Amino acid sequence: MDKALSPEVMPDAKGMFGEYGGQEIPPQLKAVMDEITEAYYRIRQTEAFQNELRSLLKHYVGRPSPIYFCKRLSEKCGGANIYLKREDLNHTGAHKINHCLGEALLAKSMGKTKVLAETGAGQHGVALATACALMGIPCEIHMGEIDIEKEHPNVMRMKVLGATVVPVSRGTRTLKDAVDSAFEEYLKDPKNFLYAIGSVVGPHPFPMMVRDFQQIVGEEAREQIQEMTGKLPDMVTACVGGGSNAIGLFTAFFGDENVRIVGVEPSGKGLDTPDHAATITKGKPGVLHGFRCYLLQNDSGEPLPVYSIASGLDYPGVGPQHSYLKDLGRVEYVSATDEECLEAFVALSRLEGIIPALESAHAVAYAMKIAPELPGKNILVNLSGRGDKDLDFVVNRLKL
Known part of the structure; x- marks a missing residue:
């Protein structure tokens, strides 16, 4: 590393x-x-x-959380094999x-x-x-x-x-x-x-403290995926709001030069609109809540209003370590729209019987989007939470 x-x-x-x-x-x-x-x-x-x-x-949360291969979702997308780190199975339903x-x-x-x-x-x-x-x-x-x-x-x-x-x-x-x-x-x-x-x-x-407690996600995943596939994943990805689930997964793979690391921000209604929360993609360095980070801000340095379909991602700043990783180029930061998120939410639910949190569905959306370009490769997604909390909203939004 x-x-x-x-x-x-x-x-x-x-x-x-x-x-x-x-x-x-x-x-x-x-x-x-x-x-x-x-x-x-x-x-x-x-x-x-x-x-x-x-x-x-171990005895209360239920760790280690398992790795799951999404066979039907992978077949639908074509190309890469999509695996999930099942943090949604933890007690309380998330990382x-x-x-x-x-x-x-x-x-x-x-x-x-x-x-x-x-x-x-x-x-x-x-x-x-x-x-x-x-x-x-x-x-x-x-x-x-x-x-x-x-x-x-x-x-x-x-x-x-x-x-x-x-x-x-x-x-x-x-x-x-x-x-x-x-x-x-x-x-x-x-x-x-x-x-x-x-x-x-x-x-x-x-x-630092939250990262340290979340590192167990990546430590488990790195060992589990090798046991399951015989090698490290070609790509790991997770949604990024503040960034705890992502840094928890990513930290274990920083030293693996052949592992591509991708954080997925919410682009909401589009990066060309004000209705997004793509902090790293569209922000610049500033100060928020007692620390310096990439920040969506106005000309006076005040935080801008932000938006995401996922309530856990609508934050105008981002973790300082993510900000540093952006500058280093070790992690790529991309984004997924509301519509891509909803499409992934439904696809994972109906093809694998796994209802994801809307936050996590952003990472699933990116995996689905990039999979056709990576035939034979393995993508590991941190499924950071389950979607029970989002059911009423999604059903009403999609008129299911």
Whole structure:
């Protein structure tokens, strides 16, 4: 692996991935973040923490999640063989539980009295509410009103699990505004609260910490795909909003020069319209929510309103490590439209009996699109979540 990409040396001591990341925050909050960083470095090395996390991932989450060969979908597309890393089979239905358990264990060890978070599609909210219920820690989830209406099943799950769901009515009433709202609540008592960020975004140490907890996805997948096919995949791909599921898969393959790595952003109604959230494709470096990254912004540096059919992808920024990987050229970043996403959602459901999250369907859409150009090659897609939460929306949208 290129030393510059090694998790052992990236980020640097200031939380920087090249020119991205860091702590663009007030001095009083920096002290709190440094305390979290110190606690994380200390706790993650202990045998007790590692043993408890490993046990929960195996016996509670159900890891390892399997690899599945999509025979009928591959035949329909022609060309490449399409494989799925089945994170949708995890307890709570997505990859989010991997880092939520880690964050909840950290909060418990630090003696925090409440855990706060934002959520878009609701998967992070459900996973964190689950982990907090398990640890016996109060949980408060901030969610945009549009997403609450769209993702009703996940809202009900959070409430049943005992979490307080706070509707956010400001701005676009979606993910970015939910982050703002949760962060404001966190600032009321950062000493006793922990803001459990839901992706590889935010000020250091969160991009590093969430990546570390998600690396298990790629570590498992790299071993499993070789057992199944006798070789490494020719391509790995995942959807990218904030970027946690993607970085979880990609990290294990950075050192494999022959493995093409592709992140798929949401191009919504088209890159030539304002209705997309293709941050890396159309953005430029800026500062958002306490860190530096590629950002969809106006001439004044303010975040632009963004849009995606997938609530978990409509974020104007992206993880700092993804921003760095874009500049290095190690990862290609492409996009898929709403219509391509919906086509993939239906195709995977009807050909393989697997209903994907709309977020994950963006990556499936790209695999379907590129497969005819790669005869005999193997594509590994991170199916980061299941689509139960999206059923009402898709049925109404497509009039099924």
